[in-house]
Amino acid sequence: MASPEQSDEAVQVYIDLWYPDCWEIEITERFDVGILGYGIYMTGSEVATLFTVYADDHESVTEGIEAIRASENVHSVSQMASGFRQVSIPKPGNATRELLVVHDGRTQIGQPLTSRGFVCTGPVDIRGGREYWSLVTNHDRETVRVKLDEVREEMGAEITVRSMKHQSRGTAPTTLPADQFTKRQLEVFQLAREQGYYEYPKETTAGELADELGSTTSTLHEHLHKVEAVLLGRGGLTRLE
Template identity: 40%
Template sequence: MSSTSSTTTAARTTDGTRLTLEIWHPDCWGLQATESVDAGLLVHTVHRTVDETVKGHFTVYADTTAQLDEFVAFTEASPLTHSTVEVGKRPASTAPHPGNAARELFVEYAPEHSISDTLVSQGFIHDASVRVEGGVEHWPVFVADDREAIRNRLETVRAEIDAEISISKIASADGAAPDSTDRLDRLTPRQREAFDLACERNYYAWPREISTRELADELGVSKTTLLEHLRKAEAKLLNPDDA
């Protein structure tokens, strides 16, 4: 689960790269809830309490109020949360997000069940609301570093908390997308096959139209092998100096 930083606005004027990261990490109530219930979650603000827990303000959205009820019940029953407080309901006509119904929640949980501190420690600055859907966190982040350093920072995050991280969007600090056409030639045949299939099947779209397991099955490889192909392809697209 995520948290926000008040330094985000100031950092936007710094040269660097904007990324959207798709993240899974263990022991996260939000990932478990959105994987079990057909509902999504928007993360607005998160902060540490005096008791050194994490308390966040979230919007849960779904197609029906029954799905919202199921989501809240799942969150309340989760051993990964300390408390869940419902603070209001949004009428379907004014909900500024997917689904026909939405509800505001305050959830308190332990900081070790969040990936936020690890991302911040590696220089990734929260850049917009985090969306959690289908057991995946979608993190818009800014990082003021070169692309080789970004690759190393992502590997550190993956190793520290056993996270699965892929990159679904890359842009320069001014919002311009990088020219990756020539860099596609740097991919091995298997990396290109995996990356092209992922793009063709809208693996990087929102909402994602195919799961990692389904994509791996279609490619005829294990989920681990697929993620490795995609990770290496993304690394080469990030770093123009890679051979």
């Protein structure tokens, strides 16, 4: 039987956040790169994390890696061979590089989240000076809000809840072919989906999305149409037999 703070169904929570003294956030704010983080492995005060650095060109990736090496919170950076993973994970951007990074774990936000009952369901996407997390928990909605407030206070963090929904047994996650999109196209499409642009009736407008992204409406539509062409085309996710 679930406690008053727990739900019979898992709750999926999508958040984006910023907190001070995070080298990953600082690098994606300063350079035109994104970073995918695949889990943290504690070794005392140090942590080892697998990262994918991604961008729209190889020069930007190289520049981002040099910045990672130069960070005072990073102790070592080892490059991994391409394709070392047994399971392929789609990655945004036209250029990527896999890294094993040993760094200072004392200022990371992962532990404050997991210690409060949140489980990360996929890679953490760090881009544009913010981290994007997909979490699940058995807390009810009100407890989720309370726990996130605790993390905000502990870490001095800014946390935005992008969506919160029950993950029922019949719900299956949809995997996007992220390797077919640019970093910007993926960012625009993910925001549109999270903000309810594709719901009926729409929960947001193209103009509101464009304002949030600092873009024009025509540019927003251009990005969305390119993503939709991949998803709905002959080789996309949706096929009519």
